[in-house]
Amino acid sequence: MLHKHDPNQNFLLAALLDAEFNRLSPHLELVSLKLGNVLAESASKTDYLYFPTTAIISLHYLLENGGSSEIAGVGNEGVLGISLFMGGDTTPSRAVVQTGGFGYRIPARILMEEFDRAGPVMRLLLRYTQALITQMSQTAVCNRHHSVEQQLCRWLLLTLDRLGPAELTMTQELISNMLGVRREGVTEAAGRLQASGFISYRRGHITVTSRVGLERNVCECYGVVKKEFARLLSDTRNRQPPAMAGRPA
The missing domain is CATH 1.10.10.10 (Winged helix-like DNA-binding domain superfamily/Winged helix DNA-binding domain)
Incomplete structure (x- = not known):
């Protein structure tokens, strides 16, 4: 049985193999993510990546007139900070806590060291990134046509x-x-x-x-996003069953 707070409540962390998880787990810090907290500003660098467990983080694009729109959400299926391992360092979106809860953060330097091993962590994060891009693309289509x-x-x-x-x-x-x-x-x-x-x-x-x-x-957009997460991530081996209500089927 999982404790109240456990890294395995995040799907990506639960999908890591023992060797990779054991290298990363000493650096995982449990953090309280409160509603409205800004975790990353547009065009700014961040020192941490966040793996939500019971919180949801919203990625917003801010317009010059002050308006904004969500381009994607990150919950217990993912990680905030893909720009760090994609080589871009910064992102044009702003990351705000949409639903308060908890998550784990890890120093960017530590995760990049693991990513640069070009092993299972790199492959897992790149597959998640593809699923996240699908969510962003489908959100744009949905907002325009539905x-x-x-x-x-x-x-x-x-x-x-x-x-x-x-x-x-x-x-x-x-x-x-x-x-x-x-x-x-x-x-x-x-x-x-x-x-x-x-x-x-x-x-x-x-x-x-x-x-x-x-x-x-x-509309069909929900099913497209859900199926893409399932296609890319459902065959990963879980060290422990994560406590996810919405784990990809």
Whole structure:
């Protein structure tokens, strides 16, 4: 049984082989990630990579007019800081904690030493990066071609996959910032989902009452992202079964 906080709650850390995990684990530091914490600013370098366990980190692109939109999310399936091992050092996105919780951070220097061994860690992280790029691409397509209601279903399902519980602490203002749409659009979309019996919304809390309903209503983008994570990462050998609600199937 896993302890309350355990690195194996992160899918990537759980997928490491014993030798690699034993080299990295002494350098993993449990950190509390509070809602709204900024972990990385656009165009800035970071000294750490973050492996969320019970938190979700949102990657935002900030516009010159002050607007923003989420381009991807990172939960217990991934890692924040791919620019470090992709050779870019910085990224144009801003990383903000969307859902408070915990995670593990590791000094960039330590992980890069392991990455440069050109072994299992490098292959695992590159495969995750490909899956993350798919999520970014599909988010762009979804925001352009699908309704706010479908986008909201996609966002709710991805959040559930990472967190597990059916009740989410989310304001409509936060969701509108994530999707890059007007708050009124989110209000209308949430109202339709509530009228259909798929969710219940009150005072910043969204309770999913019918996941099946959300899955029937969502566009294909959710399935594309989920299948790509499964295709790229499901055949990795887990040292220990990670406690993931939304582990790729």
